[in-house]
Amino acid sequence: MSFIILIAAGLIVPIFYRSNIVIAKLIAVIAFLLSAYFIYVGNSLNSIFPFFAVDKATMIMEFVLLATLAAVTLALTGFERPLIAQMLFLAGASLAFVETNNFFLYIVLFEVIAIISYILVANIRNFYNAEGAIKAFIAGAVASGVILLGFALYSFVTDSFIYSEMNVGGKYTLIAVAIMLAGIFYKLTVVPMHGWAADAYSQVNHAAAAILSGVIKSVVLFATFKAFYKFFVEYPTATILIFSFFAIITMTLANFMALWQKRISKILAYSSIAHSGYALIPFAAAASAYSYAGVLYYAVAYIFMQTSVFLILNDLRRELGVKYLEDIKGLYKKAPLHSLLFTIQIFSLAGIPLLAGFLSKAVAFYAGIDVGLWPIVLVALLNSALAVGYYVWIIKHIYFDEPKSSETISMSFGSLLGQLILLAGTIYFGIIATDIISATTM
Amino acid sequence: MLAMYLIFLPIFASALVYFITKNNESFAKYIALGWFIVLFIISISWLKVLPDSGFLFLGNFLSVPQFGFELTLQIDALSVAMLILTAALLILVVFTSWNEKKQAAYFSLLILFSGPIFGVFMTTNVLWFFMFWELTLVPMLFLIGIWGAENRIYAAIKFFIYTHVFAMFMFVGFYLLFKQTGYWDFTLIKEVALATPALIWWLMFLGFAAKLPLFPFHTWLPDAHVQAPSSISVILAGILLKMGAYGLIRFTVELMPVTTLQFAKWMLFLGLATTLYAGFLAIYERHIKKMVAYSSISHMGLVVVAISTMTYDGLSAALYEMIGHALVISPLFLIAGWLHHKTHTWYMDEMGGIMKKAPYVSAIFILAGMAALGLPGTMGFVGELTIIISAVKAYGWWVAVIALAGMISAGYIIWAIRRSIHGEMSPVVAKADFSMSLAEKFALGVYAILIVYFGVNPQPIFDIANKAFSFFGGM
Numbered sequence: 036m037s038f039i040i041l042i043a044a045g046l047i048v049p050i051f052y053r054s055n056i057v058i059a060k061l062i063a064v065i066a067f068l069l070s071a072y073f074i075y076v077g078n079s080l081n082s083i084f085p086f087f088a089v090d091k092a093t094m095i096m097e098f099v100l101l102a103t104l105a106a107v108t109l110a111l112t113g114f115e116r117p118l119i120a121q122m123l124f125l126a127g128a129s130l131a132f133v134e135t136n137n138f139f140l141y142i143v144l145f146e147v148i149a150i151i152s153y154i155l156v157a158n159i160r161n162f163y164n165a166e167g168a169i170k171a172f173i174a175g176a177v178a179s180g181v182i183l184l185g186f187a188l189y190s191f192v193t194d195s196f197i198y199s200e201m202n203v204g205g206k207y208t209l210i211a212v213a214i215m216l217a218g219i220f221y222k223l224t225v226v227p228m229h230g231w232a233a234d235a236y237s238q239v240n241h242a243a244a245a246i247l248s249g250v251i252k253s254v255v256l257f258a259t260f261k262a263f264y265k266f267f268v269e270y271p272t273a274t275i276l277i278f279s280f281f282a283i284i285t286m287t288l289a290n291f292m293a294l295w296q297k298r299i300s301k302i303l304a305y306s307s308i309a310h311s312g313y314a315l316i317p318f319a320a321a322a323s324a325y326s327y328a329g330v331l332y333y334a335v336a337y338i339f340m341q342t343s344v345f346l347i348l349n350d351l352r353r354e355l356g357v358k359y360l361e362d363i364k365g366l367y368k369k370a371p372l373h374s375l376l377f378t379i380q381i382f383s384l385a386g387i388p389l390l391a392g393f394l395s396k397a398v399a400f401y402a403g404i405d406v407g408l409w410p411i412v413l414v415a416l417l418n419s420a421l422a423v424g425y426y427v428w429i430i431k432h433i434y435f436d437e438p439k440s441s442e443t444i445s446m447s448f449g450s451l452l453g454q455l456i457l458l459a460g461t462i463y464f465g466i467i468a469t470d471i472i473s474a475t476t477m
Numbered sequence: 478m479l480a481m482y483l484i485f486l487p488i489f490a491s492a493l494v495y496f497i498t499k500n501n502e503s504f505a506k507y508i509a510l511g512w513f514i515v516l517f518i519i520s521i522s523w524l525k526v527l528p529d530s531g532f533l534f535l536g537n538f539l540s541v542p543q544f545g546f547e548l549t550l551q552i553d554a555l556s557v558a559m560l561i562l563t564a565a566l567l568i569l570v571v572f573t574s575w576n577e578k579k580q581a582a583y584f585s586l587l588i589l590f591s592g593p594i595f596g597v598f599m600t601t602n603v604l605w606f607f608m609f610w611e612l613t614l615v616p617m618l619f620l621i622g623i624w625g626a627e628n629r630i631y632a633a634i635k636f637f638i639y640t641h642v643f644a645m646f647m648f649v650g651f652y653l654l655f656k657q658t659g660y661w662d663f664t665l666i667k668e669v670a671l672a673t674p675a676l677i678w679w680l681m682f683l684g685f686a687a688k689l690p691l692f693p694f695h696t697w698l699p700d701a702h703v704q705a706p707s708s709i710s711v712i713l714a715g716i717l718l719k720m721g722a723y724g725l726i727r728f729t730v731e732l733m734p735v736t737t738l739q740f741a742k743w744m745l746f747l748g749l750a751t752t753l754y755a756g757f758l759a760i761y762e763r764h765i766k767k768m769v770a771y772s773s774i775s776h777m778g779l780v781v782v783a784i785s786t787m788t789y790d791g792l793s794a795a796l797y798e799m800i801g802h803a804l805v806i807s808p809l810f811l812i813a814g815w816l817h818h819k820t821h822t823w824y825m826d827e828m829g830g831i832m833k834k835a836p837y838v839s840a841i842f843i844l845a846g847m848a849a850l851g852l853p854g855t856m857g858f859v860g861e862l863t864i865i866i867s868a869v870k871a872y873g874w875w876v877a878v879i880a881l882a883g884m885i886s887a888g889y890i891i892w893a894i895r896r897s898i899h900g901e902m903s904p905v906v907a908k909a910d911f912s913m914s915l916a917e918k919f920a921l922g923v924y925a926i927l928i929v930y931f932g933v934n935p936q937p938i939f940d941i942a943n944k945a946f947s948f949f950g951g952m
Binding site for chain 1: 488539540541542543544546604607608609611612619622623630633634637638641642644645646648649652653655656
């Protein structure tokens with residue numbers, strides 16, 4: 036039911052958003068609310084089709100996803116309005132994607148989300164937008180090809196595509212899964228498949244970047260863990276080896292790259308890549324009882340904070356022309372509310388307690404310790420301390436420096452509402468861990 | 478529930494305080510003062526109801542049963558001592574920053590700070606302990622970075638990153654502890670009493686040592702202290718450094734006594750090195766606030782020496798010295814900062830003859846200085862004496878070398894007094910205006926009274942120590 040509502044709303048919204056964006060936003064938000072309600076009462080895809088299954092963890096992910104997309108919708112203005120319809124489609128596809136129980140559907144929906152993400156970035160206004168969009172498209176196309184190759188190989192050795200019935204012992208399984216993971220790593224922007232991400236995230240419209248780097252990555256992260264869980268447990272040595280290796284190089288390289296950047300959007304883009312590295316640790320620790328909790332917590336926390344920072348940056352770029360670190364000097368005088376919200380979300384990204392970013396790291400990294408991977412967790416923690424270097428640098432520019440000009444801006448109501456939704460998520464999941472942990476442990 | 482409000486109310490209400498008082502800035506300090514007095518009264522009232530040994534249970538909150546994780550608030554005499562000290566210093570800090578600029582933001586950050594610092598001393602859950610520990614950094618970052626001296630931004634960011642990095646080692650230590658025992662709560666971990674590998678001990682020790690700070694990890698402190706406004710230096714020296722000492726007592730001594738005994742020699746060595754090395758640095762220093770900062774490091778080294786003895790005497794001495802250090806070093810920092818504010822120079826040899834123009838301040842500087850070098854009748858004497866006695870008892874006569882610390886401090890304190898307070902009046906001092914607000918005078922007076930009172934009558938603090946460390950088989 037929720038799926039139908041979202042797709043229908045996505046078809047209706049384009050009629051309105053040219054004439055009156057408020058009505059379009061209203062329809063979208065009502066659609067998000069309604070679909071959240073139907074998920075809550077248990078009327079989701081699995082009540083109609085057998086290829087879907089919903090557990091509590093999936094439901095939490097879906098609520099978080101709908102709330103975030105509603106927040107993004109509220110914040111949009113101007114020429115970003117076509118995104119409203121795309122987000123409704125994206126929400127529908129993502130709901131199916133996280134709910135699915137079938138490997139074939141996983142691949143199909145992965146492609147659907149990839150195609151929606153190409154449309155998201157295709158809002159081309161200038162040369163730089165085009166560069167970002169093309170990079171995202173080409174990388175996405177390569178990833179799709181690689182995943183299909185792996186899937187083709189894999190389909191030789193299994194009789195069923197249902198997650199729980201899949202045959203994971205065959206001769207080609209390991210190669211096939213490795214190839215598929217290589218493709219998925221493109222979407223998760225894991226080094227060395229990250230080359231496109233920094234440019235795409237920083238060059239396309241920041242509202243689109245918020246969805247691309249915040250929402251889509253979290254959804255892929257969560258769904259991938261569910262899809263491949265059986266392999267991870269079956270081949271612990273290979274899992275630990277692959278994911279630890281990629282986790283370490285991803286976070287280290289991305290953090291060092293972020294330290295050198297002058298553009299704020301690039302810093303955030305590299306920080307997003309670094310976060311992919313941290314998020315791989317619960318994958319490496321799949322054997323732990325906390326790995327599912329770790330992945331879900333990471334996905335939930337990341338979706339709120341990453342979406343929020345890009346949305347605020349979008350506001351700032353539109354109103355103040357903020358691009359480089361110098362442009363945010365003394366921002367707290369020009370835009371106190373933006374600065375406060377930005378600071379809180381940046382602290383969350385940096386892993387300061389009482390914000391979701393901290394607890395998600397705590398749970399995800401504990402999964403690593405639980406299977407004895409403490410050296411890797413130590414590396415990750417030192418990396419996140421290193422990351423504080425550039426996060427604090429942003430905050431330093433906002434609060435400790437004097438502004439160059441004296442113009443002031445205020446936050447629009449829709450944008451504020453959206454930001455408050457995201458802030459509520461960041462704080463709620465930063466203090467109350469019980470929902471996620473009890474949803475994912477038996 | 479009350480206990481939880483004490484922690485979370487300031488964290489969430491501080492932004493509200495800021496927006497309420499933004500247009501009427503002087504209200505902020507009254508709100509802060511009122512709140513800190515409430516904290517002080519509650520802390521004192523807890524002292525009355527404490528059991529003779531062990532913990533007073535205040536409640537479990539935010540439970541996550543599947544993960545065995547909850548915010549357990551329990552206090553024993555040691556935590557209450559720290560709470561009272563924290564609340565008292567915060568009240569005095571409000572008085573000493575009575576005329577600070579941008580008051581709404583300043584005092585709402587102080588209020589924000591009071592939440593997590595109470596959390597650190599009240600919770601017995603190691604993960605929550607770590608969360609509050611980290612959260613204290615945020616208000617400090619802004620307080621140093623916005624209100625500090627010329628080089629404040631460098632100092633603030635160095636402070637933040639440095640302590641954050643070392644806290645990460647501690648964090649891994651906590652994880653491994655949970656992995657090994659299955660409990661987050663350290664009173665339960667203690668009962669399980671598994672053999673703790675050296676790795677966990679060292680990871681945790683690193684975190685506390687950097688906060689204290691011990692000798693090789695101390696480099697953030699001179700920068701932070703010198704650049705911070707003097708009231709914030711008081712918080713840094715009086716409260717933040719105590720978190721390190723508190724952590725050492727709680728986690729290394731109480732939680733892992735066997736492993737600590739194994740590495741006690743290392744702690745002793747690092748403590749001695751810190752004391753002597755920082756003392757020599759202080760002698761060498763012309764910069765008045767850096768001199769006080771090094772003297773602060775030197776005294777914290779003494780605390781570590783006392784903790785490393787792992788005896789009832791040593792820990793009581795450590796607790797006494799922690800409180801004594803807070804009360805003695807705070808007026809020194811305040812006066813150092815105040816002198817710079819008035820004379821616009823940091824260097825003692827450019828001052829001189831302050832006694833003639835500002836006798837009240839000079840008298841308190843001399844009194845606090847004498848306490849720092851351990852003059853009988855002040856808190857410094859009791860602290861140093863008990864530490865030397867307990868260390869000699871535990872390790873033999875050769876540890877008496879720490880008595881050298883007293884001589885070194887006599888050197889730098891007396892020389893500092895000679896250069897800045899007495900001596901020829903320099904032109905900077907002659908043309909400076911040494912007027913002082915009543916609030917500041919009051920705060921300095923309170924410090925002076927407390928230094929002498931607890932110096933002559935140390936019993937109340939040792940009573941608390943007796944409650945806190947009686948499990949060592951005390952008096």
